[in-house]
Amino acid sequence: MKDLVQLAWRGLKQKRKLTLLMVLNLAIGITLLLTMGTIVTRSGHSPIDERADRIYHVSLNFMDPDYENRSPFSVPPLTYTDAQSLYADWANHNSVRLSLNYTTSFVIDLPDRSVRPVTVEASAADAGYFDLLQVPFIYGEPWRADMENTAVIVLDRKANDLLFGGENSVGQQVVINNRQLEVVGVMDMSAYLRRFQNMRFRGRVNDMAVIPLGYAHANNIARTGYMPCRTKDEPLRNSYRRDDVQGLKTAECGYLHAWAEFAPHNQEQSHAELTLWLRNYAEQQVTQGRFGHAEPFYLGQLATLNDRMSDNLYWEQIYLKFAYLLFAICLINTIGILLAKNQSRARLVSLYRALGANKLYILKIQLLELSMLSGAAIVLGILLAQFGLVAMFHLALYQADYLADAEQVRRMYSMDIPFALQAAMGIFIAIFTAGLYPIIKASRTAPAAQLRG
Amino acid sequence: MSLKHILKIIVKHRNISLMILIQIAIAVTIVGNASFISYGTLKNWLIPSHLDEYEILNVYTKVFDNQVDKSALIQRDLSNLSALPEVTQVTYASNELVLATVSGSNQVYKTTDQEEAGIENAQFDITSEGVATLGLTITQGRDFYPNEFVFAGSDQSRFASVAMISEALAKSLFGEQSALGQTVYLQRARLPYRVVGVYANKMLGESAVYEQHWYHSTIVPQAHFGNTDINYLLRVKKGTAEAILKDVEDTLYQQGGRIVERVEFAARAKKRLWDGRSTFAFIMIGISVIAVAVTTFGIIGLVSFSVSIRKKDIGILRALGASQSTVLKTLLIENALLAMAGILLGSFAALWLNNYFVTHLRAQGLVEPWLAVLVAISVWLLSAVAVYIPVRKAAKIAPARVTKT
Numbered sequence: 005m006k007d008l009v010q011l012a013w014r015g016l017k018q019k020r021k022l023t024l025l026m027v028l029n030l031a032i033g034i035t036l037l038l039t040m041g042t043i044v045t046r047s048g049h050s051p052i053d054e055r056a057d058r059i060y061h062v063s064l065n066f067m068d069p070d071y072e073n074r075s076p077f078s079v080p081p082l083t084y085t086d087a088q089s090l091y092a093d094w095a096n097h098n099s100v101r102l103s104l105n106y107t108t109s110f111v112i113d114l115p116d117r118s119v120r121p122v123t124v125e126a127s128a129a130d131a132g133y134f135d136l137l138q139v140p141f142i143y144g145e146p147w148r149a150d151m152e153n154t155a156v157i158v159l160d161r162k163a164n165d166l167l168f169g170g171e172n173s174v175g176q177q178v179v180i181n182n183r184q185l186e187v188v189g190v191m192d193m194s195a196y197l198r199r200f201q202n203m204r205f206r207g208r209v210n211d212m213a214v215i216p217l218g219y220a221h222a223n224n225i226a227r228t229g230y231m232p233c234r235t236k237d238e239p240l241r242n243s244y245r246r247d248d249v250q251g252l253k254t255a256e257c258g259y260l261h262a263w264a265e266f267a268p269h270n271q272e273q274s275h276a277e278l279t280l281w282l283r284n285y286a287e288q289q290v291t292q293g294r295f296g297h298a299e300p301f302y303l304g305q306l307a308t309l310n311d312r313m314s315d316n317l318y319w320e321q322i323y324l325k326f327a328y329l330l331f332a333i334c335l336i337n338t339i340g341i342l343l344a345k346n347q348s349r350a351r352l353v354s355l356y357r358a359l360g361a362n363k364l365y366i367l368k369i370q371l372l373e374l375s376m377l378s379g380a381a382i383v384l385g386i387l388l389a390q391f392g393l394v395a396m397f398h399l400a401l402y403q404a405d406y407l408a409d410a411e412q413v414r415r416m417y418s419m420d421i422p423f424a425l426q427a428a429m430g431i432f433i434a435i436f437t438a439g440l441y442p443i444i445k446a447s448r449t450a451p452a453a454q455l456r457g
Numbered sequence: 458m459s460l461k462h463i464l465k466i467i468v469k470h471r472n473i474s475l476m477i478l479i480q481i482a483i484a485v486t487i488v489g490n491a492s493f494i495s496y497g498t499l500k501n502w503l504i505p506s507h508l509d510e511y512e513i514l515n516v517y518t519k520v521f522d523n524q525v526d527k528s529a530l531i532q533r534d535l536s537n538l539s540a541l542p543e544v545t546q547v548t549y550a551s552n553e554l555v556l557a558t559v560s561g562s563n564q565v566y567k568t569t570d571q572e573e574a575g576i577e578n579a580q581f582d583i584t585s586e587g588v589a590t591l592g593l594t595i596t597q598g599r600d601f602y603p604n605e606f607v608f609a610g611s612d613q614s615r616f617a618s619v620a621m622i623s624e625a626l627a628k629s630l631f632g633e634q635s636a637l638g639q640t641v642y643l644q645r646a647r648l649p650y651r652v653v654g655v656y657a658n659k660m661l662g663e664s665a666v667y668e669q670h671w672y673h674s675t676i677v678p679q680a681h682f683g684n685t686d687i688n689y690l691l692r693v694k695k696g697t698a699e700a701i702l703k704d705v706e707d708t709l710y711q712q713g714g715r716i717v718e719r720v721e722f723a724a725r726a727k728k729r730l731w732d733g734r735s736t737f738a739f740i741m742i743g744i745s746v747i748a749v750a751v752t753t754f755g756i757i758g759l760v761s762f763s764v765s766i767r768k769k770d771i772g773i774l775r776a777l778g779a780s781q782s783t784v785l786k787t788l789l790i791e792n793a794l795l796a797m798a799g800i801l802l803g804s805f806a807a808l809w810l811n812n813y814f815v816t817h818l819r820a821q822g823l824v825e826p827w828l829a830v831l832v833a834i835s836v837w838l839l840s841a842v843a844v845y846i847p848v849r850k851a852a853k854i855a856p857a858r859v860t861k862t
Binding site: 022025029032033036110111113117120121122123181182318319321322323325326327329330332333334336337339340341343344347348396399400402403404405441 | 472473476479480483484486487490491494519521522523524710713716718725728729732733736737739740741744747748751752754755758759761762765766810814818
């Protein structure tokens with residue numbers, strides 16, 4: 005074995021320029037592939053991935069029959085009435101946890117106006133929001149389920165930094181729409197790369213504050229998210245967004261996102277039960293002139309949505325496809341360079357054969373040499389991909405006109421070690437396969453054939 | 458040497474030939490697509506704005522305290538902002554800002570007919586210094602009279618009766634006819650306005666630019682207040698430094714109950730128009746450059762190899778009386794044929810991939826025939842250069858070489 009390694013190493017050192025060319029050539033291809041692959045992979049990840057196959061977005065399609073559901077991300081959110089019915093039957097279920105939220109945005113000010121106010125993207129949600137996300141808390145804790153109607157707020161770390169300089173703000177008051185709310189907790193959303201709570205999956209900003217759903221309804225905190233209405237209610241949509249919360253409660257406008265998490269031991273049964281409930285509910289509503297659409301409900305699994313999400317990164321998908329093409333060129337080059345290299349040392353191989361090395365031995369030397377080479381190229385590629393990701397991160401910020409949350413974007417553009425290792429394995433196999441042709445060709449060199457002349 | 462012989466050689470060394478061919482084909486696929494996608498974007502990028510991009514400021518603020526008297530706040534802001542030494546003009550802008558469509562879409566119609574499809578248009582609702590702030594040059598008709606300006610709450614339904622339009626919009630609406638005295642109908646409500654002036658083209662509207670109506674715009678001497686957005690346009694002296702942005706922000710924060718969301722030069726808003734698509738174009742160009750470089754090195758490597766195993770053949774040729782230039786020509790023709798086949802294959806692949814991107818990945822890639830030809834010629838020339846480097850050496854092989862074995 006030691007001999008083998010030694011011979012392979014010597015093989016590498018012959019024709020150094022060609023060896024270097026081969027490593028560089030492969031490294032360029034690997035860098036691009038890893039950079040683009042990482043971005044696409046990371047985009048579909050979140051800290052609740054392990055539970056993502058048990059978490060479902062619940063949608064009841066109250067829309068008119070001609071409503072066109074363009075993608076799994078644009079399914080209609082629940083109307084107030086439907087959400088109430090769902091909640092009444094499922095809130096106390098043993099193996100299903102339910103959470104409701106709607107998207108809002110408001111300005112947070114301090115009562116003494118000691119710092120400049122901050123505009124935040126936020127959610128109005130029930131306490132189940134925190135169970136669903138299992139988001140870590142820096143200070144304080146979520147509000148209790150019985151505090152749905154109280155004037156409390158949970159801030160994200162970023163909002164807390166801006167308003168309270170990162171100090172523990174639990175117990176402090178903030179002002180929203182001229183009303184005071186008490187901070188009960190400060191959470192850290194920085195690991196949640198996409199705002200999936202409202203099905204938008206946006207990667208540039210996440211919730212900076214959460215307020216109780218009951219309080220939000222009672223105080224008419226604006227509904228700023230996706231809000232489809234049936235044709236008859238369409239003209240009043242803007243009023244339902246900002247002004248008429250009482251009207252909204254009976255309107256056919258969807259704005260509440262419901263998430264159901266099934267207990268692991270009862271997953272299939274719960275899924276079946278919920279499906280049945282949704283079907284029955286929709287059928288029962290038909291008698292009241294509702295649910296005329298051919299698809300009465302949708303249950304969207306978070307894991308599937310995550311996968312679909314990365315399919316939707318159109319530009320990144322194009323980059324990735326080009327990276328594959330470029331890698332193909334690099335593989336062809338590798339074959340070419342290996343052929344050239346073997347040609348130039350055909351005499352040496354033929355000498356080895358003359359001295360008694362069999363074909364298998366030659367094959368082994370060359371395979372080992374190729375492994376060393378691809379290993380070096382992969383390591384170099386992974387290192388260079390770090391720079392590639394930094395470059396892409398800066399381009400992403402430029403593209404967002406520096407309005408995105410840099411920290412959040414950076415996380416999406418950072419190396420994913422498990423993915424890198426997996427990809428490295430695939431790349432290694434690809435190089436190995438491509439290298440077989442020239443290597444087998446070399447091992448077939450007849451003993452002493454090249455030693456004349 | 459005849460073409461038949463060259464083809465025979467290609468077939469004989471089919472593995473290497475195939476590799477060169479595939480490599481060129483892939484390179485053409487990448488470069489072709491990248492140029493289709495980038496060309497459109499970069500072409501748009503270069504359209505002149507005719508704007509004083511560093512003399513106009515967009516100011517976005519929101520009033521979150523519903524106790525604030527918005528009319529009074531606007532009056533105070535206007536006088537505070539005018540007092541800044543760098544500021545020459547300032548206007549409250551209740552609809553669009555420069556290259557920033559703040560809300561909704563602004564259409565212009567020729568009639569009140571509900572069936573008529575509107576044309577995308579940038580609509581600026583301004584106060585008295587608005588025309589000067591934007592730096593408009595009136596080419597036909599007149600400026601607004603002071604009594605034509607309307608400043609009212611949005612619930613009062615009071616509107617101006619006149620408007621000015623850009624030359625480009627005048628042409629779209631009225632062709633060669635004069636626009637002066639004509640009526641245009643604005644927004645979904647199709648409110649009527651009489652055209653009193655026409656001004657030289659400027660790139661003003663974000664949505665209008667997206668719809669490729671680069672210079673469509675309308676100026677209306679009306680400004681409504683009532684919703685939470687309170688936005689301004691400012692004109693500053695030429696050469697004003699970036700510090701003005703913070704000064705404006707600080708001035709506005711002197712009034713409570715509001716948030717200043719952004720103060721920016723029009724240049725920044727213009728950058729935002731293209732930064733998404735231009736980033737895409739830049740990355741595609743970057744990938745193309747890498748692809749071209751790797752392919753060039755690849756061709757050099759493969760051809761060197763192919764020549765090195767044919768040294769004897771070349772030597773024989775030379776011994777039989779072929780001159781250096783004949784050998785060089787033969788090898789170049791051989792590789793030119795390969796390159797051509799590769800380019801042909803690559804062009805088909807590029808078209809197919811472009812179609813895939815457009816239908817599946819929402820790319821905006823228009824196939825420009827002349828661009829495709831340009832890419833083909835460039836790749837062909839590049840491959841010729843890449844081939845020339847190793848082949849030049851090969852042609853120098855001495856005829857005597859063949860006698861060695």
